[in-house]
Amino acid sequence: MNTKTLALALATAATLAAADLKIPIERYTLKNGMRIVLSADNSAPVVAVYVIFGVGARSEEKGRTGFAHLFEHMMFQGSENAPKGVLDKLVEGNGGMLNGSTHPDFTDYFEVLPSNKLPVALWLEADRMRGLKITKENLDNQREAVKQERRLRMDNQPYVTAIIDNWPMLAYRNWGNSHSLIGSFEDLNAATVDDVARFFKTFYAPNNAVMVVAGDIQAAEAKKWIETYFADIPPQPQPKHPDLAEPAQTEARREVYKDKFAQVPAVVVGYTGTPKRRSPEYYAILMIDAILTGGESSRLYQGLVKGRQSAIQVEANLGWPFAGPADYREPAVYAINVVHKPNFTGAQLVAQVEEELGKLVKEGVPAAELERARTFLRAQRVGEMQSSYRRAGLLAQYELFDSNPDLVNTEMESLFAVTPAQVQAAAKKLFAPQRKNVLEIVPAPKAEGK
Amino acid sequence: MTHWIPIFAILLASALGAQAIDRTKPPETPPLAAYKLPPVAESTLANGLRVVMVEDRRFPLVTLRLAFSAGSKFDPTETSGLAETVSALLREGTSKRTSRQIAEELASLGANLNTTVSADNLVIGASVLAENAPKLLDLVADLARNASFPEDEIKLRKQNREQELIDARSRAETLAEEKFAALVYGSHPYGRILPTAESIARIDRAALVSYRDRLLVPNNAVLILIGALPPKDQALKLAASKFGDWAKKPLPTPPAAKFPEPKRTLVLVDRPGSVQADIRAGQIAVTRTNPDYFPLVVGNSILGGGSSSRMFLSIREEKGFAYDAHTELLPNKDASMFAAVTQVRNEVIGDAMETLLGELEGMGQAHVKAQELTDVKNYLNGTFVIRMETQNGLANQLSMTRTMGLPESYLEMYVTRIRSVEPEQIRNAAKKYFTPGDATIVVVGDAQKLAKPLEKFGAVIVEKSKP
Numbered sequence: 001m002n003t004k005t006l007a008l009a010l011a012t013a014a015t016l017a018a019a020d021l022k023i024p025i026e027r028y029t030l031k032n033g034m035r036i037v038l039s040a041d042n043s044a045p046v047v048a049v050y051v052i053f054g055v056g057a058r059s060e061e062k063g064r065t066g067f068a069h070l071f072e073h074m075m076f077q078g079s080e081n082a083p084k085g086v087l088d089k090l091v092e093g094n095g096g097m098l099n100g101s102t103h104p105d106f107t108d109y110f111e112v113l114p115s116n117k118l119p120v121a122l123w124l125e126a127d128r129m130r131g132l133k134i135t136k137e138n139l140d141n142q143r144e145a146v147k148q149e150r151r152l153r154m155d156n157q158p159y160v161t162a163i164i165d166n167w168p169m170l171a172y173r174n175w176g177n178s179h180s181l182i183g184s185f186e187d188l189n190a191a192t193v194d195d196v197a198r199f200f201k202t203f204y205a206p207n208n209a210v211m212v213v214a215g216d217i218q219a220a221e222a223k224k225w226i227e228t229y230f231a232d233i234p235p236q237p238q239p240k241h242p243d244l245a246e247p248a249q250t251e252a253r254r255e256v257y258k259d260k261f262a263q264v265p266a267v268v269v270g271y272t273g274t275p276k277r278r279s280p281e282y283y284a285i286l287m288i289d290a291i292l293t294g295g296e297s298s299r300l301y302q303g304l305v306k307g308r309q310s311a312i313q314v315e316a317n318l319g320w321p322f323a324g325p326a327d328y329r330e331p332a333v334y335a336i337n338v339v340h341k342p343n344f345t346g347a348q349l350v351a352q353v354e355e356e357l358g359k360l361v362k363e364g365v366p367a368a369e370l371e372r373a374r375t376f377l378r379a380q381r382v383g384e385m386q387s388s389y390r391r392a393g394l395l396a397q398y399e400l401f402d403s404n405p406d407l408v409n410t411e412m413e414s415l416f417a418v419t420p421a422q423v424q425a426a427a428k429k430l431f432a433p434q435r436k437n438v439l440e441i442v443p444a445p446k447a448e449g450k
Numbered sequence: 451m452t453h454w455i456p457i458f459a460i461l462l463a464s465a466l467g468a469q470a471i472d473r474t475k476p477p478e479t480p481p482l483a484a485y486k487l488p489p490v491a492e493s494t495l496a497n498g499l500r501v502v503m504v505e506d507r508r509f510p511l512v513t514l515r516l517a518f519s520a521g522s523k524f525d526p527t528e529t530s531g532l533a534e535t536v537s538a539l540l541r542e543g544t545s546k547r548t549s550r551q552i553a554e555e556l557a558s559l560g561a562n563l564n565t566t567v568s569a570d571n572l573v574i575g576a577s578v579l580a581e582n583a584p585k586l587l588d589l590v591a592d593l594a595r596n597a598s599f600p601e602d603e604i605k606l607r608k609q610n611r612e613q614e615l616i617d618a619r620s621r622a623e624t625l626a627e628e629k630f631a632a633l634v635y636g637s638h639p640y641g642r643i644l645p646t647a648e649s650i651a652r653i654d655r656a657a658l659v660s661y662r663d664r665l666l667v668p669n670n671a672v673l674i675l676i677g678a679l680p681p682k683d684q685a686l687k688l689a690a691s692k693f694g695d696w697a698k699k700p701l702p703t704p705p706a707a708k709f710p711e712p713k714r715t716l717v718l719v720d721r722p723g724s725v726q727a728d729i730r731a732g733q734i735a736v737t738r739t740n741p742d743y744f745p746l747v748v749g750n751s752i753l754g755g756g757s758s759s760r761m762f763l764s765i766r767e768e769k770g771f772a773y774d775a776h777t778e779l780l781p782n783k784d785a786s787m788f789a790a791v792t793q794v795r796n797e798v799i800g801d802a803m804e805t806l807l808g809e810l811e812g813m814g815q816a817h818v819k820a821q822e823l824t825d826v827k828n829y830l831n832g833t834f835v836i837r838m839e840t841q842n843g844l845a846n847q848l849s850m851t852r853t854m855g856l857p858e859s860y861l862e863m864y865v866t867r868i869r870s871v872e873p874e875q876i877r878n879a880a881k882k883y884f885t886p887g888d889a890t891i892v893v894v895g896d897a898q899k900l901a902k903p904l905e906k907f908g909a910v911i912v913e914k915s916k917p
Contacts, residue, residue: 021509043508044839045483081474088757093825095482095832114832119477144770152773152793155725158620228471260723263620264613297553312610341613372557379560379579382511386840
């Protein structure tokens with residue numbers, strides 16, 4: 001093998017990637033331990049404020065499933081100086097939009113506004129971090145909203161209950177990972193005002209938060225507002241991270257779920273024992289994922305949707321269905337979800353997926369195909385950098401999980417450094433038969449649906 | 451005298467720094483800045499193809515649209531789904547490239563390509579690493595001009611589409627949208643938001659080729675290029691080299707814009723086992739060029755446009771009936787559709803319907819409050835500016851205005867026109883378009899649980915959902 005040429009080709013690719021984009025980053029910590037990342041881009045009159053807390057559904061305790069998400073709803077129910085309704089009214093009434101979402105390992109809140117309205121968002125975020133208004137009335141009301149959300153997004157939909165409630169129970173053994181992230185009605189009913197207050201104090205302290213302000217800002221001015229509003233919010237003892245360790249999987253698992261709403265069968269195939277975030281093996285799996293499912297030239301699309309004509313739709317992710325590469329934190333599962341034609345069985349689809357994975361394990365990946373996957377990932381990254389909201393989100397996740405927001409500029413180099421040999425080795429390790437989990441979702445006739 | 455201005459500024463700045471800021475009140479901020487559209491260069495090739503270009507060097511990226519006035523409204527009734535099948539198959543083979551070659555070339559260029567169909571338009575949309583823009587243009591021209599519709603690809607597409615339709619109709623929201631559009635638009639093609647399995651089965655290669663030849667023609671299209679482009683004359687020359695020798699043709703007439711008069715109707719689509727009732731209530735409304743349109747946009751947003759809208763506050767925050775409560779205004783070229791949408795638990799269906807209809811009625815009774823109006827104008831203004839931040843956002847707006855036949859000033863004037871809407875205009879628009887007495891109401895859910903409590907809202911027509 002001509003290693004010299006290869007090294008040269010890699011260097012060229014990496015240089016190109018670096019020249020693509022340089023997202024400016026200024027990073028500092030307030031005296032209360034709150035981490036701040038500023039990223040100025042004055043080309044469009046838009047600013048995103050993104051506050052992310054290091055707590056998610058995997059920090060929940062037994063008997064309180066769904067609590068992290070219920071709490072997230074409470075963050076929109078009013079604070080010391082911005083009573084219920086004021087947050088939405090001030091953001092939207094100033095031309096912005098806002099939302100929040102709960103993930104396995106973090107919870108995020110954001111506002112995107114026309115840039116001269118930045119101080120309004122900072123004031124609102126500080127006010128709710130300083131003192132949330134927690135009342136029984138608001139809790140009862142949001143409990144109902146969350147139950148409605150569960151009915152809307154899960155209980156009345158095909159596939160979703162199987163994916164959100166059953167898949168983690170199949171793939172994980174540690175309760176922290178396997179419990180329902182949206183929660184049971186029983187546990188939601190059990191949540192008290194005291195639980196909310198305790199959760200707020202423990203996890204929503206400034207030293208457990210990262211705030212990114214990205215877009216059309218003047219850094220000096222932004223810093224002044226941030227200092228004024230946030231710097232004297234008292235810190236709290238650092239919360240403990242839950243022990244999420246999983247035992248190594250020693251034999252394949254399989255479950256069949258009869259879905260009362262699904263009309264078209266689907267199957268999930270996932271592998272446990274995924275590597276440490278940011279390790280060379282992690283980057284190798286991201287390349288594997290691009291090779292398998294990145295666009296219509298990918299192996300699973302060409303192999304299943306086109307070639308065998310068995311699948312209708314294929315998707316996969318490291319951390320599916322709740323996370324992707326940016327917010328992946330081990331332990332997780334690399335899972336492939338296939339919606340397929342009814343004239344094939346779930347077992348046949350699994351065999352076809354395994355055939356494709358086996359080919360990668362046995363034969364590796366040709367250089368040209370790996371290069372195509374690199375270009376695919378590079379284009380994807382450049383595309384998503386256009387919106388200040390997306391930039392802010394990535395910077396926040398990289399600061400929270402890696403203490404290094406500059407990864408947004410440099411991680412492509414780590415991806416491009418992955419060699420065909422590393423791809424093959426990572427595939428061999430990951431796609432071991434004893435690490436396999438299969439969830440077949442089959443349409444159930446109404447009478448026997450569960 | 452000039453020197454004291456900077457001094458004054460310094461004094462102000464230090465005052466801001468020194469003064470203990472009152473944290474109990476939100477900070478004062480200046481009003482939203484005026485919106486300025488970036489310079490748009492527009493030309494027309496000899497064959498009628500319009501070329502719209504916007505320079506944007508923020509990212510090494512080029513975004514493209516090739517938009518045709520060739521949406522599903524041109525589908526013959528017996529082969530509804532023809533436009534979407536053409537659209538899906540454009541990337542599945544041309545006289546020069548196989549489906550797989552197209553897929554691999556796109557990935558190698560760092561390009562992402564989608565083809566979409568709406569009631570009015572068929573759009574090829576793509577973005578690409580800037581250095582590969584010329585190659586993408588070559589590929590897109592090939593798809594648009596030389597799509598060959600190979601028989602095996604047609605067969606596969608029809609099989610997959612059959613399953614996708616079964617899947618779509620297993621979802622309550624699809625059933626509600628489908629029934630609602632059919633009632634609001636009547637027999638006009640706007641009323642068919644999804645094809646049937648039977649009509650898909652009837653589509654053959656000849657129909658696809660004929661559709662391509664009649665509607666995918668340069669004088670029916672606009673090409674939009676945004677991004678790190680070559681200098682304008684060079685970019686235009688490049689476009690001409692790919693599309694210039696494409697023959698112009700006479701265009702088919704779109705279906706007549708005839709729609710049924712709005713009439714209070716209540717249809718319950720039975721979905722046994724549903725744990726919620728999906729409600730959709732509204733009616734036909736005017737297009738973007740009608741004087742009522744901007745008052746309607748503002749009124750629609752006050753009623754159900756965000757998390758401070760009236761419906762969100764009453765149905766979700768105050769009563770806890772639903773997670774989602776919003777309104778939609780979906781403007782097609784010849785008519786728009788207004789709908790108030792929510793999904794409530796079965797037990798509260800009666801109260802929820804009453805609340806929803808009450809909110810509709812309320813918009814036509816009293817003037818909206820001054821603060822409410824200011825807030826919503828800011829919201830529409832600000833979110834418009836935010837949408838324009840990305841190349842995709844701008845491309846979608848340019849594509850919309852050009853294919854919908856709107857004046858070139860539409861985007862530049864959008865914010866001004868939102869700002870000029872008066873409370874009386876909103877009330878008048880609400881009386882015309884938000885009237886419960888004229889509303890088409892569709893509920894999708896378990897008829898055993900919902901039929902009875904719905905009776906007090908009028909004669910309930912119960913229909914079976916067909917999977």
